[in-house]
Amino acid sequence: GCAEPRAPPASSAQIRYSIPEELTRGAFVGNIAKDLGTDVAKLAAANLQVLSDSDSQYFSVNVNTGVIMVSERIDREQLCGQNPRCFLHLKLAIENPVEFYRIEVEILDINDNPPEFPSDEVSLRIYELASLGARFPIQPAQDPDVGTNTLQTYHLSANENFNLNVKARTDGGKFPELVLERALDRELRAFHHLVLTAEDGGSPPQSSKIRITIQVLDANDNHPVFDRPSYGARLVENSPLGTLVVKLNATDVDEGPNGDIRYSLSSHNSAALRQIFAIDEQTGEIRVQGNLDFEEATVYEIEVEAKDMGSPTMEEHCSVVVEITDVNDNAPEVILTSFSSSLSEDAPPGTVVAVIHVRDRDSGEQGRVQCHVSPDLPFQLRKDYEHQYSLLTSTRLDREHVAYYNVTISASDLGSPPLSRHTTLPIALADVNDNAPQFEQASYEVLVAENNPVGSVLVTVSAADPDSEQNSRLSYSILRDVPISTYFRIDQDNGTIYTMRALDYEQDKVFQVPVEVKDAGSPALSSTAVVHVFVLDENDNAPTIVYPSVPKGSAFHQTIPVLAEPGYLVTKIVAVDADSGHNYLDVGRAGLTSQAQNYTSCFSPMSDQSDFLFNRGIKTTLLFSPQQAQPNTDWRFSQTQRPGTSGSQNGEEGGAWPNNQFDTEMLQAMILASANEAADGNSTLGGGTGTMGLSARYGPQFTLQHVPDYRQNVYIPGSTATLTNAAGKRDAKNSGSSGGNKKKSGKKEKK
Structure with missing residues (x-):
């Protein structure tokens, strides 16, 4: 076992x-x-x-x-x-x-089946004039075993008239026949009783028996005879119904009914064969009446008998061998033995996606199968065995480019014409986090007025990620920098940036806010963008008098000579404003384009305003002038017009005010220090906390247009230059004496 x-x-x-x-x-x-x-x-x-x-x-x-x-x-x-x-x-x-x-x-095979006859007894009727050598077929025994275990031989019991002949067929079947060896004499013996034994070749052999009763009849002593012992034919499978297979011919020398022949298919034929072929009993023509399928059987052997109409009937048998020729009538079959409908997009080339088995029921070249897939797809077929293929990836995959494939496998045989069958495999790509989120812009520019409300929306940055699900779930953040994080915050879900405090142009003019977006993949991928925030100036600073320097809450005292003449220079007033842009002081309502400062005279109610003239010209001076004087085209005065503690100055000597270079340089240094303290603070263009290292491309633009230097408004006494270029310069040229600025009207000016 x-x-x-x-x-x-x-x-x-x-x-x-x-x-x-x-x-x-x-x-x-x-x-x-x-x-x-x-x-x-x-x-x-x-x-x-x-x-x-x-x-x-x-x-x-x-x-x-x-x-x-x-x-x-x-x-x-x-x-x-x-x-x-x-x-x-x-x-x-x-x-x-x-x-x-x-x-x-x-x-x-094992010998587990004995040969078996279809019945236990059979009866034959034979005329006494039957010719010697006449054959009488006996229904054969059937043994489903094969090889030596199947039916091997027959044995006939001893008798005087009949011999046994075993007819071997091309399909291996063995058919017993009784052969008349000695003439029959009904008057001598009307019935013969024989026993036929069928035996297989097993060890030990198995057998079965059938009883044969022969009745000897008188008269019709000739049987039909076929013109050949066997016939052959060849048909293609799927031949149409009614196709002629072969025409048989048998003759009987008897006359009348004893010579009238009828053809029929022998009872030895199987029921399946009888459904495929039919014979015309008059003409002997065998025709197709069922489906011929080469895949079911390649050859058929038809047993045919011809009987006369005598009494008793005499018959003759012959065989017709029909060979079936194959045609390409079966398309290939494709069977999936292994298949995965989901594939990761980072699967390397050569990954096995499916294993398929192909077969074709036809024979020869018509049964050979070839498979292929479209060359436009990132997949290929590998032949593993004669009837087995594997579907592999052929290149790198990208879900963001193509997320789903329908892969059609075409199987074709080598028949003429070829038959084919197509099988489509749906393959979905699973996402991996292979794409970093990207901002819509690499940088953003935002203009915001200073003194903005806390919580104001500056801008909303936006990014996109072509991945799916959690690999495309984005969150925004400001890269942590302690000064920046105290000014701004960002909504991590929608990218909206808010202010966390009011901005001060005079402290910080420009911010660079680095923003990061990150996906939720593992590991997470990110990218950054920069938001440039430019603070716009508002007029939120009042002018400040920087000269003369007077302590807060005190009054400025200036001594003039008793004999001061009209037009005598009492002092000059210098003021600065920390704002910029249109927030340039306006001198004498001259318009926003003026670079001068507007000075207004303010006199105490107890002072006699008619004694002094406040000159609001470009060179602002306070003159001693009890009567109106013409404006002076220059701010140079005679020695007698210079302010000072002594009234003994002569008016003939021309010179600049202050009295000497040392006084002028001291005044310049004092004004410059006050201006720098008020305007620059810790934040200048291109440096400081607020600018965060502003790039060079913003330098020229915002130096002139957005962050102007208000120090251009400051004039240094004794020089025609502004504060920005006053240092180290001094006009040593003497000018002629002037009568100063006078008014013809006696009207008093008030602030």
Whole structure:
């Protein structure tokens, strides 16, 4: 009961075993682990599976021992009928990596069936004038076993008139015939009783018997005779109904009814054959009346009999061998044995997606199958065995480019014309986090007025990520910098940036806010953008008098000579404003384009305003002038007009005010320090906390237009230059004396 493996070396892909039929359940077939040369523990870890081509699972595998066992009763005759060899085919599927091994199990016949006649008794009626050598067929016994176990011989009981002849057919069948060896004499013996024994070649042999009763009849002593002992024909499968196979011809020398012949298919023919062929009893023409399928049978042998109408009837038999020619009438079949409908987009080229099995029921070239897929797809087919292909990835995949594929596998045979079949496999790509989110802009520019409300919306930055699900779920953040984080915050969900405090142009004019967007993948991917925030100036600073320097809450005291003449220079007033742009002081309502400052005279109610003139010209001076004087075109005065503590100054000597270079340089230094303290603070263009290192492309633009230097408004006494270029310059040129600025009207000016 043990199977004997007939296998190539363990590295081969096919193993063959042979076992007898009718083994009990659990019977040993073979040890696959041993025959494959594989350790049993590895085999168990590889998730071994047995796949059968048939509906019944005749075998099972113990994954712990590698032993293949019989799991269901196997009847060779039921499986393979009269085929001399009977095979069951299995596939072993092993995972990690996927491998297939083909196992062929030959089912050997045992002598479990005796030959059997269709009945226990048969009767024959033979005329006494039957010719010597006449043959009388007996229904043969049937033995479903094959080889030596099937029917081998017949034995006829001893008698004086008949001999036994066994006729062998091309399909291996054996048909017994009684042959008349000695003439019959009904008057001598009217009935003959014989026994026919059928015996097979088993060990020990099995047999069965049939009783033959022969009635000897008188008269019609000639039987029909065919013009040839056998006939042959060739047809293509699927021949149309009514196709002529062959026309038989038999003759009978008797006259009248004894020579009138009728043709028929012998009862020896199977019921299936009778459904395929029909014979005309008058003409002897055999025609097709059913479907001819080469895949069902390649040859048919038809037993035909011709009977006369005598009494008793005499008959003759012949055989017609019909060969069937194959035509390409079966399209290939594609069977999925392994398939994964989801594939990660980062799967490397050569990844196995599916394993398919193809077959074609036709023969020869018409049964050979070729498979292919479209070259436009990133997949290819690899032929593993004669009828097995693997579908592999051929290139790198990108879900963001193509997320779903319908891969059509085309299987075509080599017939003429070829037949084909198409199978479509839906393959979806699973996303991996291989794309970083990207901002719509690499940088953003925002203008915002200073003194903005806390919580004001500056801008909304936006980014996109072509990945899917959590790999495209985005969050925004400001890259942590302590000064920046105290000014701005960002909504991590929608990218909206808000202010966290009021901005002060005089403190910070420009901010660079680095923003990061990050996806929720693992690991997360990110990118950054920069938001440039430019603060716009508002007129939120009042002018400040920087000269003369007077302590807060105190009054400025200036002494003038008693003999001061009209037009005498009392002092000059210098003021600065920390704002910029249109927020340039306006001098004398001269318009916004003026670079001068507007000074207005303010006199105490107790002072006599008629004694002093406040000159609001470009060179602002306070003059002693009890009467109106013409404006002076220059701010140079005679020595007698210079302010000072002494009134003994002469008016003839021309010179600049202050009195000397030392006084002028001291005044310049004092004004410059006050201006720098009020305007620059810690924040200048191109440096400081607020600018965050502003790039060069913003330098020229915003130096002149957005962050102007208000110090241009400051004039240094004794020089025609502004504060920005006053240092180190001094006009030493003496000018002639002037009468100063005078008013003709006695009207008093008020602030």
